[in-house]
Amino acid sequence: MNADFYQLKALVLKEYKEAFRDKRALMVALMMAFMAPVMIMVMSKIIIEKAIDEPPVYIKFTGAEHAPKLIDHLAKANLLSFADVPNDDKAIWDERNLTIEIPEDYVEYMSEGKPIKLHLQADFTDKAVKPPVRRINSAVREFSLSIGYKRLLLRGVDIRLLNPVKLVEQDTAEPNATFIFIAMMLGVYLMLAAFMSGLSVAIDSSAGERERNVLEMLLCQPVSTLKIVLAKLVGASTIAFIGVVLVLVLTSLSVGFVDLTKIGATFSLDMSTALFLMLLLLPICFLASALQLFVAFQTKSFKEAQSTVGMLIGIPAFIPFVVSMMDDRPQWLDWLPISGQSMIIESVFKGVEVNWLAVGATSGVTIAITVALVLALAQKLKSEKVVMALS
Amino acid sequence: MIEVNNLHKSFIDKKDKKNTVKALDGLSFTAKDGEITGILGPNGAGKTTCLRTLYGLLSADEGFATIDGISVTENPLAARAKLGIFPDKFGLYERLTAYEQIDYFASIHGMTGKAKKQAIEQVIEDLDLGDLAHRKTVGFSQGQRMKVTLAQSLVHQPQNFVLDEPTRGLDVMSTRILRNHLAKFKAKGHCILFSSHVMQEVAALCDRVIIVANGKLAAQGTPQELCELAGEEHLEEAFVKLIGSDEGVAA
Numbered sequence: 001m002n003a004d005f006y007q008l009k010a011l012v013l014k015e016y017k018e019a020f021r022d023k024r025a026l027m028v029a030l031m032m033a034f035m036a037p038v039m040i041m042v043m044s045k046i047i048i049e050k051a052i053d054e055p056p057v058y059i060k061f062t063g064a065e066h067a068p069k070l071i072d073h074l075a076k077a078n079l080l081s082f083a084d085v086p087n088d089d090k091a092i093w094d095e096r097n098l099t100i101e102i103p104e105d106y107v108e109y110m111s112e113g114k115p116i117k118l119h120l121q122a123d124f125t126d127k128a129v130k131p132p133v134r135r136i137n138s139a140v141r142e143f144s145l146s147i148g149y150k151r152l153l154l155r156g157v158d159i160r161l162l163n164p165v166k167l168v169e170q171d172t173a174e175p176n177a178t179f180i181f182i183a184m185m186l187g188v189y190l191m192l193a194a195f196m197s198g199l200s201v202a203i204d205s206s207a208g209e210r211e212r213n214v215l216e217m218l219l220c221q222p223v224s225t226l227k228i229v230l231a232k233l234v235g236a237s238t239i240a241f242i243g244v245v246l247v248l249v250l251t252s253l254s255v256g257f258v259d260l261t262k263i264g265a266t267f268s269l270d271m272s273t274a275l276f277l278m279l280l281l282l283p284i285c286f287l288a289s290a291l292q293l294f295v296a297f298q299t300k301s302f303k304e305a306q307s308t309v310g311m312l313i314g315i316p317a318f319i320p321f322v323v324s325m326m327d328d329r330p331q332w333l334d335w336l337p338i339s340g341q342s343m344i345i346e347s348v349f350k351g352v353e354v355n356w357l358a359v360g361a362t363s364g365v366t367i368a369i370t371v372a373l374v375l376a377l378a379q380k381l382k383s384e385k386v387v388m389a390l391s
Numbered sequence: 392m393i394e395v396n397n398l399h400k401s402f403i404d405k406k407d408k409k410n411t412v413k414a415l416d417g418l419s420f421t422a423k424d425g426e427i428t429g430i431l432g433p434n435g436a437g438k439t440t441c442l443r444t445l446y447g448l449l450s451a452d453e454g455f456a457t458i459d460g461i462s463v464t465e466n467p468l469a470a471r472a473k474l475g476i477f478p479d480k481f482g483l484y485e486r487l488t489a490y491e492q493i494d495y496f497a498s499i500h501g502m503t504g505k506a507k508k509q510a511i512e513q514v515i516e517d518l519d520l521g522d523l524a525h526r527k528t529v530g531f532s533q534g535q536r537m538k539v540t541l542a543q544s545l546v547h548q549p550q551n552f553v554l555d556e557p558t559r560g561l562d563v564m565s566t567r568i569l570r571n572h573l574a575k576f577k578a579k580g581h582c583i584l585f586s587s588h589v590m591q592e593v594a595a596l597c598d599r600v601i602i603v604a605n606g607k608l609a610a611q612g613t614p615q616e617l618c619e620l621a622g623e624e625h626l627e628e629a630f631v632k633l634i635g636s637d638e639g640v641a642a
Contacts, residue, residue, distance in 0.1 A: 003501050010498030014487065021486040213482035217540075220446040221499045222472035384449055 015235030033246035037254035063102035183349035191316035197243025202236040202292035207305035225381035236289035283366040290373040337366035397454035416606035432603035475549030485529035500547035533560035554585035604634040
């Protein structure tokens with residue numbers, strides 16, 4: 001027993017040394033993990049910008065020459081003159097026909113401190129006109145207030161007197177679709193990280209070693225093929241797991257930089273959630289590496305291994321996607337690897353109670369499949385076919 | 392002691408049954424302890440197939456091979472534990488240092504702790520690898536690679552030692568070191584089996600020579616006996632004559 005342990009330890013140590021010393025391959029492998037948080041940040045930034053964006057509005061002014069400061073103020077709020085409308089949008093804005101009339105005596109009234117009447121004309125029943133009208137309204141009020149405040153300040157009045165009551169808005173809405181989208185992305189990313197991070201190590205330690213003629217030497221040694229496979233599995237899945245942990249840590253750090261509250265969403269990845277996800281994905285890391293090793297050993301060359309194993313990446317990307325599309329999911333999806341985990345991840349992010357039975361079932365099935373793959377591969381390495389592929 | 396008895400091995404092409412290669416056709420020989428036994432044979436004679444069967448990588452269609460009386464097919468791990476192998480094709484783990492490679496194979500052979508450390512240092516000293524030991528093996532010359540491979544197959548002091556063309560690419564100094572090493576092993580009562588194409592080396596080193604042709608034993612004996620058998624003065628001439636005749640000359 002002890003001797004077996006020492007032998008396995010030496011095998012695993014060697015896999016670790018080889019994996020961690022190939023710095024360039026390691027960086028590429030973990031690139032995915034580094035990319036994930038960046039992608040999620042960029043995506044949510046774009047979504048937020050879209051949600052609070054103010055598209056340009058084109059207004060037909062009459063008498064604009066009387067009030068250049070007002071026009072400037074409106075332009076800052078992206079409320080522009082119809083004269084500047086790009087040709088593509090000309091017809092639309094011509095039809096909406098927003099007009100603002102600035103009276104001739106604007107300058108005179110302004111200097112005298114008399115109220116000035118601006119006339120805004122538009123078809124107020126037109127839905128498309130409503131948001132621009134609202135924006136024009138608030139922009140004009142803002143402009144008006146700023147002048148009013150200055151007048152009061154000049155007369156020595158504290159302008160805070162004008163705002164005895166202030167409304168502070170706090171959004172308590174349920175997480176919206178945007179948030180669920182980010183959570184789903186993260187779910188798929190975690191699966192991808194499990195499959196992609198260990199990929200190069202898995203190929204290198206199987207097809208790569210065969211190509212470099214070191215596998216034959218190893219197969220001639222007094223060591224069972226099961227131990228060889230186990231050592232390679234541990235090596236590759238450790239890297240895969242590091243990928244998963246990196247995605248989780250970096251995402252939880254980077255989400256802090258995005259102000260999701262702007263769109264009424266909150267997203268946090270606390271310690272306990274992250275730990276649970278790591279535990280949930282650990283069997284997936286083993287399964288991914290076992291699958292990759294199994295396929296890589298079947299191929300005839302390193303190149304073939306790279307392209308064939310690369311295709312396996314489709315599995316983690318495709319399954320969660322399909323599962324999320326399904327309306328009524330059959331029970332057995334809970335039990336299968338990848339689909340089971342991706343549904344659990346989904347419910348974790350949605351804040352739904354986690355089905356512990358499903359967690360146990362899907363982890364159990366995943367581990368069982370991994371064990372079967374390892375045993376089959378160990379058996380295969382004893383066969384002549386693998387040896388024949390050596391020469 | 393290595394014993395090979397009536398080995399048969401065919402490689403069958405699944406699509407084209409006629410395209411079958413008969414690599415071994417009833418090969419038998421014995422390599423005794425305390426002797427250096429050389430295997431000679433033209434390319435494609437079945438030498439590597441025979442050795443791979445001996446390692447347990449290939450299973451023979453018929454016949455058996457034993458190492459110190461342990462059947463290779465029935466108990467491959469125990470049989471391999473008695474073997475030191477210098478294979479036909481070998482590579483190194485290029486991201487490991489020479490010391491780490493030797494350590495790796497020593498550990499696989501079940502060595503641990505102080506005994507392992509001593510054995511590694513001994514073999515490094517014996518093969519004059521001191522300067523290279525703590526360098527990564529990427530960029531090693533062919534000869535340096537051979538030495539590291541030799542070291543990793545010798546580190547556990549195997550009772551039986553199989554070398555497939557061990558001197559290719561070695562310089563004179565290294566070849567001498569290897570020869571001395573093999574002679575020492577022989578004196579200690581180890582069994583050494585090695586294949587080579589260099590006739591002078593076989594003539595100088597081997598106590599017994601086995602000539603293999605077409606998967607069969609063509610002749611065996613001491614280099615002297617083989618020369619006499621073929622009626623030639625040099626082993627090279629004798630070799631050509633012995634494999635050239637279809638009937639073979641069984642000794």
